[in-house]
Amino acid sequence: MSHAHGTRVQEYIGDPVSDSPAVEREELKEIFKDIQADIRYDHELNGCLNCGICTATCPAAHYYDFSPREIVQLLWTENLEGIYDAMQEKIWACAQCYTCAARCPFSNSPGGLVMLMREAAIKHGMQSAKDVLRPFSRVMLKLISTGNQLSPDMINPDHFADWGPNISKVEAPLEVLRKAIPMPTLNTTATAWEVNLKTSVELYTIWEMTGVLDQLETIDENLFDVITDIMDEKREDWEDWLDEQDEDDEDDD
Numbered sequence: 691m692s693h694a695h696g697t698r699v700q701e702y703i704g705d706p707v708s709d710s711p712a713v714e715r716e717e718l719k720e721i722f723k724d725i726q727a728d729i730r731y732d733h734e735l736n737g738c739l740n741c742g743i744c745t746a747t748c749p750a751a752h753y754y755d756f757s758p759r760e761i762v763q764l765l766w767t768e769n770l771e772g773i774y775d776a777m778q779e780k781i782w783a784c785a786q787c788y789t790c791a792a793r794c795p796f797s798n799s800p801g802g803l804v805m806l807m808r809e810a811a812i813k814h815g816m817q818s819a820k821d822v823l824r825p826f827s828r829v830m831l832k833l834i835s836t837g838n839q840l841s842p843d844m845i846n847p848d849h850f851a852d853w854g855p856n857i858s859k860v861e862a863p864l865e866v867l868r869k870a871i872p873m874p875t876l877n878t879t880a881t882a883w884e885v886n887l888k889t890s891v892e893l894y895t896i897w898e899m900t901g902v903l904d905q906l907e908t909i910d911e912n913l914f915d916v917i918t919d920i921m922d923e924k925r926e927d928w929e930d931w932l933d934e935q936d937e938d939d940e941d942d943d
């Protein structure tokens with residue numbers, strides 16, 4: 691591996707025993723520039739004592755090879771190789787509980803910085819982002835197309851194989867039970883509750899305008915296509931309903 695003249699800065703980052711191509715320094719700079727350019731960056735990072743209070747209170751640090759102190763130090767010292775390396779795996783361990791932000795004497799928010807790094811990982815289509823988000827594709831499809839994150843019909847042995855034999859305890863007659871609930875919007879098992887067409891289209895428009903769908907397209911193009919088709923149909927249904935209302939109004943006049 692070659693090094694820049696007279697410095698310890700690497701021109702490339704890569705695993706010496708891996709077949710994966712090394713990442714060029716220009717790309718590392720680009721990724722860090724994107725993290726730094728976010729309007730929240732200066733608010734979340736104000737310096738660092740390296741005191742470790744954040745790590746001592748971090749639940750993720752207890753269970754994973756992850757330290758918010760390390761993340762903050764990497765960003766504060768602009769360690770491009772270390773930042774990229776942390777984005778391969780470590781940043782995905784954070785639970786976004788923000789205990790660290792409440793405790794840091796410098797008013798840093800390591801959890802908030804992790805969020806910025808995750809967004810940069812998605813923007814750059816990093817494999818770690820694709821791998822982490824793949825198991826949630828069913829939930830994302832449900833959330834964007836119905837406005838609900840989970841639904842009663844998802845609680846079954848096929849969807850929760852990791853629950854082991856305890857899953858048999860939730861084999862209740864959900865169809866019947868849900869129909870017994872007095873509120874009509876809850877009489878379904880396909881969604882937690884029925885979100886009306888107007889709200890569903892409005893939610894989709896918010897995700898579209900805030901860049902969430904662009905992010906989704908970067909990391910899972912197939913899922914993006916499926917969701918776009920579903921929501922295009924919903925938009926057409928909504929437009930048809932509005933046209934019908936106009937026609938009814940004209941008839942009344």
Ligand code: SF4
Pocket residue numbers: 737738739740741742743744745758759762793794795796797798800
């Ligand atoms: S981010 Fe804050 S709490 Fe964590 S090591 Fe730095 S100064 Fe200490």
Ligand code: SF4
Pocket residue numbers: 744747748749750751758783784785786787788789790791800801802804
């Ligand atoms: S927000 Fe993340 S880094 Fe901060 S304490 Fe919670 S899990 Fe740890």
